[in-house]
Amino acid sequence: MGRSIDVDDPLSLAIAPPANETHEERIAREKREAEARRVSDEIDEMLRQERAAMKKRRPVKVLLLGQSESGKSTTLKNFQLTYARKAWAEDRSxxxxxxxxxxxxxxxxxxxxxxxxxxxxxxxxxxxxxxxxxxxxxxxxxxxxxxxxxxxxxxxxxxxxxxxxxxxxxxxxxxxxxxxxxxxxxxxxxxxxxSSTSAGPFDSPRRPQEFYVRSNNxxxxxxxxxxxxxxxxxxxxxxxxxxxxxxxxxxxxxxxxxxxxxxxxxxxxxxxxxxxxxxxxxxxxxxxxxxxxxxxxxxxxxxRARLRTLGVQEYRFVFEIGRTAGHEWLMYDVGGARTSRAAWVPYFDDVDAVIFLAPISAFDEKLAEDKRVNRLEDSYLLWKAICGCKPLAKTQIILFLNKIDLLEKKLASGVKVKDYVPSFGDRSNDVATATKYFQQHFREIAKQSNPEPRPFFVHLTTATDTKSTAATLSVVEEGILRDHLRRADLL
Ligand SMILES: Nc1nc2c(ncn2[C@@H]2O[C@H](COP(=O)(O)OP(=O)(O)O)[C@@H](O)[C@H]2O)c(=O)[nH]1
Ligand SMILES: [Mg+2]
Structure with missing residues (x-):
């Protein structure tokens, strides 16, 4: 098996087989070389695995976004309750x-x-x-x-x-x-x-209304x-x-x-x-x-306890159960008022998933910070801004249509969707029809605003119901994890 030797390359010359090599010597040399290659390949493979493992060990990074009182902090608490019981028990009292x-x-x-x-x-x-x-x-x-x-x-x-x-x-x-x-x-x-501010998180507030605590939680x-x-x-x-x-x-x-x-x-x-x-x-x-x-x-x-979130708060949990047991999750809970949204942007880098909360029962309510703005309308605008946001183009976004329990109560008490959302028209004023209608609207907005095609994930949630939320979170956890691992391999 003749190998071409570059006579001008001193290295090639040095490792070239001797000209007078016998048949046995050649077999022995080739065996040595094959062994050396095997060891080298093995080391390469170990290094590759180590790099992949390191990327996989990178914490799973999740942002909780949505207007004020949409249920972000409540959802975060559900994650902690379900997956990080130790930290939960420490905080409870x-x-x-x-x-x-x-x-x-x-x-x-x-x-x-x-x-x-x-x-x-x-x-x-x-x-x-x-x-x-x-x-x-x-x-x-x-x-x-x-x-x-x-x-x-x-x-x-x-x-x-x-x-x-x-x-x-x-x-x-x-x-x-x-x-x-x-x-x-x-x-x-x-x-x-x-001060009047817009729905999107991308305009600097004229005047900060809240001080920002980046500290832990x-x-x-x-x-x-x-x-x-x-x-x-x-x-x-x-x-x-x-x-x-x-x-x-x-x-x-x-x-x-x-x-x-x-x-x-x-x-x-x-x-x-x-x-x-x-x-x-x-x-x-x-x-x-x-x-x-x-x-x-x-x-x-x-x-169910309510404490308003100020600025952007970082939570680190090592999940104790579930598919990600032993894995660290980094979750960001944010203040949702219009004046707080500019503070979100620095956190958009390197995010595995955004959970976007829209309180679906709020179709007849106004924003606390601006009484001229309908809360559902604000959620639509914010959703549009998040979907259209370039740094999040490749990020999985999961929509929670939250406060379904309150929507049920509200419709049962006789509040008519069409009185607040004229385009709802003469559709039946029940929960299934209303959620389907709102969901379709969110889907359309996403389709039009996504910088590139992205799957539309939606869940109907009652974040104060820990049992049903745990079931939703297990689906969400799996989806986020799958994406996270795929990224780790691709990056
Ligand atoms: N009834 C009901 N209340 C909810 C639900 N989700 C959140 N809440 C309540 O709504 C309020 C605001 O929730 P919170 O998580 O603090 O909203 P955030 O401002 O987005 O963090 C709290 O009093 C929660 O207990 C829900 O699905 N149903
Ligand atoms: Mg909050």
């Missing part, structure tokens, strides 16, 4: 303060509504961030649906009993302020800003409540606050229940179309359980 805060805010909203109906102004809260200002009480209560109190109806027949309730629940104002101060800005909800807000209800070392002020809150709530339990169940107040809510059940962090049906001295939040309570 800290959420107690948020649940208590949500309940106190619900009650104070009711008191505000009652006071207004009684024709007397309630004492305003001193906290600048408080969302208890009169003008906003009804929006906070009704998931931002248009719910101006109707002044033309006869005054509600409140009695001395209601005045007494109001007095006895007075301490809850102070409790709300204390909790707000400890939880920080995440405890206050959005209010309308004068809700622990920042919750850290003040670590020792809550537990004797850990010396009694700190935080510990006292926690005990105080728990004590006041336990004392007020019966009065809180009496207020929420009061037929006169319920009638006022109904007449003014105020649906407390749809408000953020609704816990009024759980007073018996929460307003006790030994209350500990359940998994569901934590998932």
């Amino acid at each position: 800290s959420w107690k303060a948020v649940v208590q805060f949500n309940l106190v805010r619900n009650i104070n909203t009711l008191l505000d509504i009652m006071s207004r109906e009684m024709g007397t102004r309630a004492p305003r809260s001193d906290s600048p961030d408080s969302d208890l200002d009169y003008d906003e009480a009804d929006d906070a209560a009704a998931g931002s649906a248009d719910t101006d109190m109707n002044p033309s109806t006869a005054p509600a027949p409140f009695t001395e009993h209601h005045h007494v309730l109001k007095l006895r629940l007075g301490p809850l104002r102070r409790i709300q302020e204390e909790l707000e101060a400890r939880l920080g800005s995440g405890a206050s909800e959005l209010v309308q800003t004068s 809700w622990k920042t807000a919750l850290k003040n409540f670590r020792p809550f209800g537990r004797a850990e070392g010396r009694r700190s002020k935080d510990f006292d606050t926690g005990e105080d809150v728990t004590e006041v709530l336990a004392t007020c339990r019966e009065d809180m229940k009496a207020l929420w169940e009061d037929p006169v107040l319920q009638d006022v809510l109904r007449k003014n179309k105020i649906r407390m059940e749809e408000s953020s962090g609704f816990f009024l049906n759980d007073i018996d359980r929460i307003a006790t001295r030994d209350y500990e939040p359940s998994d569901d309570d934590v998932v």
Whole structure:
């Protein structure tokens, strides 16, 4: 087997077989050479595998996007609950303060509504961030649906009993302020800003409305409540606050229940179309359980607790179960208000998947930050901007049409889609027809805006339902993982 030798190449000359090589010598040499090649190939293969493994070990990077109150943080909590139980268990007791805060805010909203109906102004809260200002009480209560109190109806027949309730629940104002101060800005909800901003995340806000915390997660807000209800070392002020809150709530339990169940107040809510059940962090049906001295939040309570997300927050979870057990996931939860969206863009690089949340029940609601804008319309615009975004062109995007439970309730209560979405026309006003219609609209927008063809993945979700969400997440996990591994091999 003659090999051509380049006589000008000293290396070729050096390794060339001797001219007088015998047959046996040639066989032995070729054997040595074959062995050397095998070892070299083996090393190459090991290096290739190592490189691929390193790429695969790269964390799976997922962004949760969507307008404010679409369910991003709730979905993130579901991921943690399902796949990272250890971190979940560590955080759980800290959420107690948020649940208590949500309940106190619900009650104070009711008191505000009652006071207004009684024709007397309630004492305003001193906290600048408080969302208890009169003008906003009804929006906070009704998931931002248009719910101006109707002044033309006869005054509600409140009695001395209601005045007494109001007095006895007075301490809850102070409790709300204390909790707000400890939880920080995440405890206050959005209010309308004068600056008009667009739906897309690509324009710089004229004026930052929120400070951006890149730091790791809700622990920042919750850290003040670590020792809550537990004797850990010396009694700190935080510990006292926690005990105080728990004590006041336990004392007020019966009065809180009496207020929420009061037929006169319920009638006022109904007449003014105020649906407390749809408000953020609704816990009024759980007073018996929460307003006790030994209350500990359940998994569901934590998932339902509402704390507003500020800026972009990074969460690292090592998944404990599922196909990605042992694998690290990096998830980004973002503030969804229009003024916060410019902060998303730096996170678009190198993303494995975007989960986009659209609260489908919000077709009759307005944005908290801009009352002129319909929430569904804002979701469409934002979806269009995300689909059309070049840095995300090759990223898998998964649409969650969320709050299906609220859509069901809303349609059942007689709200007509076509009154808010004229193009819906005379289609049947049921959940299946409405979701199909909205879904088709999202699909069309994606088709027109995607810089290159991309599959359309959609799930109908109720993020507060941990069981059904776990099933959705397992499908989503598999899809994201498949894409992630394909990228690792291709890159
Ligand atoms: N009923 C219902 N409430 C939901 C659902 N998803 C989220 N929420 C509630 O809506 C509020 C806003 O959710 P959150 O996850 O904080 O929204 P984010 O602003 O997008 O992070 C919270 O009070 C949640 O408990 C849902 O599918 N159904
Ligand atoms: Mg959030």
